[in-house]
Amino acid sequence: MLVNKINKAKGKKLKGGSLPDIDLDFESSSRDMVKKYMEDRFGEKQVASVGTVTTFLPKGIIKDFDRQLDNNVILANVITSIIDDDASVEDIFRRSANEPKLKEYIKSNTDIFYMMDSILGQPKTQSIHPCAIIVFPQVMQTESYVPVRKQKGLTVTDWNGGELDNSGFLKSDVLGILQLDKYAQILRLITKNGKDAPNIYKLPLEDSEVFRFFGNGWNGDVFQFGTELISGYTKYMKPQTIEDLIAVNALQRPGPMENGYPTIYAKCKNEGKKVEYLWGTENITKDTYGLLVYQEQIMQVCQEVGGLTAIEADDIRRAMGKKDAKYLAMWKERLYKGFSEKGATQNEFEKAWDVMMEFAKYSFNKSHSAAYSLEGYICQYLKVHYPLEFWTVALGNASETNVLRFLSEINASKGIKVYPCDVNVSGITMTSSLEDNAIFWGIESIKGIGETTAEQVIKERKENGNYTSLENFIDRHSFKGSKVKKGTFESLVACGAFDKLHNLEGSEEKRDALLKYFRQLKKVKIAKPERDIYTIGETHEKWWWKLTQKRLTGIATVDYKTICEENGINMPFATSSVMSSPQKYGIDKSFGGYVLECKIRSSSRGRFASLTIESNYKTYRIMMWNGEYEIFKDRLKGIEKSFLIFSGELKYEEKWTKGNQFTLKDYSDFIVLK
DSSP: OHHHHHHTTOOOBBTTOOOOOOOOOOOSHHHHHHHHHHHHHHGGEEEEEEEEEEOOOHHHHHHHHHHHTOOOHHHHHHHHSSSTTTHHHHHHHHHHTHEEEEHHHEEEEEEHHHHHHHHHHHHHEEEEEEEEEEETTTTTTTHHHOOOOETTTTTEEEOOHHHHHTTEEEEEEEEHHHHHHHHHHHHHHHHTHHHHOOOOTSSEEEEOHHEEEETTTTTTTTTTTTSHHHHHHHHOOOOOOOOOOHHHHOOOOOOHHHHHHHHHHHHHHHHOOOOOOOOOOHHHHHHGOOOOBHHHHHHHHHIIIIIOOOOHHHHHHHHTTTTTTHHHHHHHHHHHHHHHHHOHHHHHHHHHHHHHHHHHTOOOOOHHHHHHHHHHHHHHHHHHOHHHHHHHHHHTTTHHHHHHHHHHHHHHOOSSSEEEEOOTTTSSSSSEEETTTEEEEESSSSTTHHHHHHHHHHHHHHOOOOOSSHHHHHHHTTTTTTTTHHHHHHHHHHHTTTTTTTTTTTTTHHHHHHEEEEEHHHHHHSSSSSSSSSTOOOOOOHHHHHHHHHHHSOOOOOHHHHHHHTTTSSSSOOOOHHHHSOOOSEEEEEEOOOOOOEEEEEEETTTEEEEEEEEEEEEEEEEEEEHHHHHGGGGGOOOSSEEEEEEEEEEETTTTTOOOEOOOOOOOEEEEOO
């Protein structure tokens, strides 16, 4: 079984630069499958998922109350950035002596802080641990051992993991990983395309092209490396070995990040920064540039420098993670004795102890990090060497937000092309074409076209051959009970599904004519012309077709520069090189994009707006402060899912966006295209 094979693989040493020899059968790895496997093995009444409870913390309390009181959201964010989440009310009051904004906030919201002391630490929400499962002895059923509840169809303990551990129950971490399902899909597609599928657990681990992708931050849909935060870090750190990837995974955790370890590691690795070691730890941390990156290193320090046994060292590691101050205080003297016997001074020991305590709050163990990093390497290897199959599966499983990021990376890496839907190529979802070295958008992926409609289009094509024209397509789907309705025909034309068949690519006038031809053939009558977007008698602007395609499918590459020029915006257009280079002093530029979101907020100075736009699969922010908001506010109604072309000041924003951001001025152009 899958779980057994993964568990057996844990701890196997990597030999000869290849992964352990595991023959996985790629069963479904969802939570339901994991639950069923455990129940089949140990008995339905002997298995339960571990319940968790989130508690009220200071930052959450302030934000919850502010929402109820309709307070200033931005001010609340400022206040919560000042305080720590493990602070007591007394700590917050002491901090306010040196923080004028916090002091003023407390004065204005005394009720919050009077109530906070009684709310802190109280249960807030019940949840389920993502992987922890308890296996109970066969003598009695689950509910005879611990209190349980039903949640999301699962039996869940009302005791948390620590309570179950202390009671002596067997707790296992069993992860259900979607990535294993994706591997199966990718490998099947590789074979289907007539290629030899690789043994993903015997890959060479020194592939320079794989590490080039990591170094460029091209981590889209790469397990454990796909977030913008980690992608940005791999771009900065430039990993060159599997050990570097393992370090990346562990460094991007709260403990190391709070201590600035990711930056120190990268500077030591790439810039020759001098390595500084805690007393007695050089042999333990020489591979991580003097930094305590893994939990195992904490245990090594306790054993090799502090003189403790392996069991005692593990007890300390666990106590540090649980912030058990009383238990740790008992061990501090023992550790100091071990340090001092080896020659450390009191100050040297205290420095090492403080670092260990701070790091261990949210640290990661190397065995976990290694397993995750190997999975990430496999993903990146498949992307580099089998981009067509990798991206077909990735896009087919992607959320709307991730689709934008994936398309941006595909454009940057230039491995394959992505085309809109095509009636003679597209499947229900994403379809790869070896002939075109491209992915074609799925028919069901077009808004308004359901799975049964897509199935009818594909079934007819398979049984009776490719469509030869729009008229041929209409004839073959015009019968009683057909799922292909007027809206289906028009959406397929609008999103470009007939472009290749009728040689319309790049010709909006021809697409206009094709749409009119369809309506004439079908004798379409429009009851309410004012609501009909495909109005006969009008030739649509070029941008209108791109906008319609964008709304229907989410995919469209747009020439915003030309649209700006055609609409009289004369300010120089912000090129891709300008947008990717931090503009520290601010420059006036024109730009354009598809509006994803428009948020209108309030501050002490009045109302302002924040817009998020997507420009050829990259997202940017536009700020419209109080004065400009009053100028342009009438144009913001219904602006989402429209094209926006504008001019404004482009400047690097350090605190929130950490990237270039546009700010509108009173002289800015601001044109909404719907």
